[in-house]
Amino acid sequence: MKKTGLIILVAFLSACQHKPVNTKATFFENLSSLCGQVFTGYSTFPDDPKHDFAGKLLVANFSECSAEEIRVKFVVGENHSRTWVITQSDKGLLLKHDHRHEDGTLDEITNYGGWANENGTTWQQHFQADQETADLIPAAATNVWMLAFDPQSKVLTYDLKRHDLPRYQAKLKPK
Template identity: 30%
Template structure:
């Protein structure tokens, strides 16, 4: 009986040690992989939600996300905005996702037409909360501190269905763009400003 108890104790001990050495499931890595699968493709999108009075987009523009530059630890996604009145494009924005050992980082690279840094650029934050393989939220510490509630960005991806980028206040979307991943564009957009 003592022999069986000793064997059971040893097996339990080995089992606990093996479990402790197994890294936890990292949803942020799965999410990063879901984004990486889109590399080399561009997709059309549109504005689906904006706060009252917001004039950045009218909701009628063609929007394009291009999964352009990809490595094992970083993805650069230019965001192109069609300017209807001028029959031109705003190619000033690039979303940058960087994978760290324990989280993701989202930065917004904004450039002027001549390629220089915009007066406001490289703002963003780190992934916040548990997240899933299809949804991650990134906290803006500055905006959260100012408002007293969570502020930041929510990104969702359903391969073959949609890629969604937006801002959140508390638990709710405040601004949102949806891209149709079922319709890759035959013609890729040119490089964003400053990334030629």
């Protein structure tokens, strides 16, 4: 009788153990749930009227999604040259910035970004500049981009830090 009770207790405790959450994969799933949605907003930092994005309407359009990639067209005012590309692979979660000219050809400064580090959650990830970025834009070698979505407020946040200091931030809400 004692042996049966012990087996039941071990089975019960084994069933109660929680498997660790893969925050990067869950973040990708959560971000994928935004596919087809459009968010609008404005820059919240820096508060500088001379900044390129100052006063311009920002639009983030979750336009294309697959099991491995999310493409978010990021429009600044009338400029449609930017797309955020979030890719999920065996190596992890990668954020790249695809910049194009009006005719669709690649801009000279494109494909910069980096891999998600270990500081993320299921609704927020931090992407550290990769070597390709450091080679392309040496000043951006310390960049860390952050993408976050708050499911309660429905706010999408895009944030950039350089040398651990705030450099840019935008907050957008569903259109």
